[in-house]
Amino acid sequence: MSIQRVIISGGGTGGHIYPAIAIANALQEQNPTIEILFVGAEGKMEMEKVPKAGYQIIGLPIVGINRSNPLKNLLFPFKLASSFNKAMQIIKDFNPDIAIGVGGYASGPLLLAASLKNIPIFIQEQNSFAGITNKFLAKKAKKIFVAYPNMERFFPKEKINWLGNPVRKDLIQLDGKKEKAVDLFKLSANKPCLLVIGGSQGARSINKAIAENISKIASSNIQLIWQTGVGFEKEAKEIVNKHPNLEAYVSAFIYEMDLAYAAADLVCSRAGALSVSEICLAGKPSILVPFPAAAEDHQTENARSLEKEGAAILVKDSEASLKMVDEALKIMQQPENLQKIGFAAKKLGKPMASTEIAQQILQSIN
Numbered sequence: 001m002s003i004q005r006v007i008i009s010g011g012g013t014g015g016h017i018y019p020a021i022a023i024a025n026a027l028q029e030q031n032p033t034i035e036i037l038f039v040g041a042e043g044k045m046e047m048e049k050v051p052k053a054g055y056q057i058i059g060l061p062i063v064g065i066n067r068s069n070p071l072k073n074l075l076f077p078f079k080l081a082s083s084f085n086k087a088m089q090i091i092k093d094f095n096p097d098i099a100i101g102v103g104g105y106a107s108g109p110l111l112l113a114a115s116l117k118n119i120p121i122f123i124q125e126q127n128s129f130a131g132i133t134n135k136f137l138a139k140k141a142k143k144i145f146v147a148y149p150n151m152e153r154f155f156p157k158e159k160i161n162w163l164g165n166p167v168r169k170d171l172i173q174l175d176g177k178k179e180k181a182v183d184l185f186k187l188s189a190n191k192p193c194l195l196v197i198g199g200s201q202g203a204r205s206i207n208k209a210i211a212e213n214i215s216k217i218a219s220s221n222i223q224l225i226w227q228t229g230v231g232f233e234k235e236a237k238e239i240v241n242k243h244p245n246l247e248a249y250v251s252a253f254i255y256e257m258d259l260a261y262a263a264a265d266l267v268c269s270r271a272g273a274l275s276v277s278e279i280c281l282a283g284k285p286s287i288l289v290p291f292p293a294a295a296e297d298h299q300t301e302n303a304r305s306l307e308k309e310g311a312a313i314l315v316k317d318s319e320a321s322l323k324m325v326d327e328a329l330k331i332m333q334q335p336e337n338l339q340k341i342g343f344a345a346k347k348l349g350k351p352m353a354s355t356e357i358a359q360q361i362l363q364s365i366n
Contacts, residue, residue: 003031003097003365007090009039009110010102010133011046012064015126015274019354020046020102021053022166023124026358037094039087041105060086062105080109087113098122098365101137108133115140122361126165126273129301130154143364145357147277147350148305163357164350165277170258172351174282177262184259185249187223192332195264195284197227197254203270205320206289207232210268211239213325218243220329225260226250266332268324271303271314277353279312283346285338286312287327289320311344 008024010016024036040046042059050057062083063076087109091099099114100122101107111121115137123141125134128148138144138155146155147165182189194217198206207228210217217224226248228236233252240248254260261267261282269275271288279286288306290299306312313331315324331337350356 003027003034003362005035005037005094005096007037007039007094007096007099007110007114008102009099010104010107011040011050012044012104012106013272014045014049015272016102016104017046017049018168018274019124019126019166020100021050021055022168022354023100023102023357024053024055026166026354027361029355030358030362037090037096039090039106039110044105046104046106058090060106060109062109064105083109084113088116091117091119098361100124100361101134102126103131103134105133108136111137111140120365124166124357125151125155126277127298127302128305129296129298131295131298143360145360147273147353148302161357161360163360164353165273166354166357167274167277167281168258171261171278171281174258174262177259181256181259181263184256185225185263187225187247187249187263191247192222192265193225193263194222194266194268194328194332195225195227195260196268197260197275198229198270203229203289203291204232205317206268206270206324207236209289209320209324211236212321214239214243214246216325216329218246220332222265222329222332223247224249225254225263227254227260228252265338266328268328271299271306273298273302276302276306276312277349280306280345280349281351283342283349285331285341285345287315287324287331288312289315289317289324292317306345306348309344309348311341311348313341 008020027034038050038055038057040057041062060083061079063079091113098120101111102124114121120142122143123134124145144155144159145161145163230252236250267284267286271290288303290303303314307314
């Protein structure tokens with residue numbers, strides 16, 4: 001059997017969407033005639049990001065379980081049933097050869113519908129703590145691709161393939177980009193650089209930690225690239241402007257992340273699956289501040305997985321203002337330690353993840 005039509009389902013966050021797009025790209029590189037359809041959740045960011053990447057997407061009315069306001073869950077069974085019915089119709093109309101789920105709301109109804117039609121399904125789990133949807137569907141999956149070791153506690157061992165998270169290709173090769181990065185961010189070539197990232201929405205505790213300790217950063221011999229998220233950009237620029245001796249680049253969003261990593265000697269970041277995979281691929285030492293409200297506290301699990309390997313330093317969200325900057329300044333004065341942590345992170349990186357996932361999917365069917 002040769003694969004001609006593929007459905008990829010899931011989303012909700014960049015950590016689900018970008019790996020899905022990377023898998024789609026890799027499948028088309030292997031076989032340019034493959035037709036790919038995405039299925040996401042109505043109103044979520046995949047409905048914008050996937051078409052920008054050149055793929056068609058259909059939205060389901062599915063929503064997640066609201067843990068903070070249980071009353072909002074009254075409509076959940078109806079939306080789930082409606083989404084399943086729509087997923088069954090999509091399967092009937094598109095008639096895919098396989099279905100791939102990357103986690104997130106939409107992948108549950110779609111993969112369940114596909115399995116009931118005896119369509120082979122595959123799962124890609126980005127986090128070190130598996131999501132509810134992927135755990136539920138694991139027994140029906142032909143193969144399960146994971147980004148971390150020791151995932152047997154969630155999935156059948158014989159189905160697991162530890163291949164890493166698919167990420168953007170421009171992060172695989174950073175050599176020779178430092179000069180361009182220094183020029184873009186208007187920094188000095190001979191000063192250590194701290195890169196602070198919190199995702200497109202920003203990370204409140206990380207931003208607060210930098211803002212409250214900006215004097216310490218300004219008085220040390222380091223420079224700063226600070227990705228603030230939209231809501232904090234103006235305030236961050238005002239804070240930095242009060243310290244004219246501090247060399248800093250402040251922006252709500254950084255599109256040239258490969259150059260940001262090329263410039264960085266240390267990264268302070270949330271511990272979402274995509275961020276962690278990028279940090280490992282770039283081989284950068286990091287201080288990870290997990291978002292405590294993430295589903296099943298998976299960011300803490302991600303950070304602990306790296307910490308156990310000596311590949312990152314974990315700082316609790318509640319302690320970020322007290323510890324993050326002090327820890328960063330201390331370790332940036334220890335080049336050997338920085339190099340050791342970065343090397344450990346690099347060993348966890350999987351630069352060929354998307355290609356190998358695509359190859360395994362195609363080989364297992366063909």
